[in-house]
Amino acid sequence: MGRADARRAQAQEARRAAKSGGIRRLFTWKKLLGTFFGMILLGMGAFGALYLYVDVPAPNALAERQSNVYQYSDGTLLARSNSGVNRQIVDLAQVPKEVQHAFVAAENKTFYKDDGIDLKGTTRGLINTLSGKGKQGGSTITQQ
Structure with a gap:
């Protein structure tokens, strides 16, 4: 080889x-x-x-919880159970107009004027967030 x-x-x-x-x-x-x-x-x-x-759990289960209300036969309050919540659902007609207007003023002062979208507030929130001045939103009650 x-x-x-x-x-x-x-x-x-x-x-x-x-x-x-x-x-x-x-x-x-x-x-x-x-x-x-x-x-x-x-x-x-x-x-x-x-x-x-x-x-x-259902998404609205916690939001819809109410406390139990016990009444005498004449309608006066006997007792109310407090199981972590103290709320009772009422009709909007039972809420005084001043309270309704105060809530709307605190949440969205242009509620009765805008069409559900506050362009000025949304633009302001976008500019402040992008410029680093803090996170803001411009959502209205309708959007929430």
Whole structure:
């Protein structure tokens, strides 16, 4: 065997080694990708199971809670239970006009003039937020 034959044999062995190394790398990448996607699927399954298992309260359930009011037969107040809230839903007609106007004035002074969107207030809030002077909003009662 001459030198040329030895070199050809070495080159052929190198090609075989390179092919098997590439195949090994391919299997390694397949394992890594399979593990990665398997973990993602496992996480999604766990999230789905928790979503089905945990009861999510209704969005307005807390806002609609009232305290129990106990009255005598003549309508006078006997007792009121205070279970963390002290509120009672009333009709708007029962709220004095002065209180209605005070609430509107505190929240949105242009309530009776604008069409539900205060462009001046929204622009002011945007400029103040972008300039770093603080976060402000321009939402109206209608938008809230």
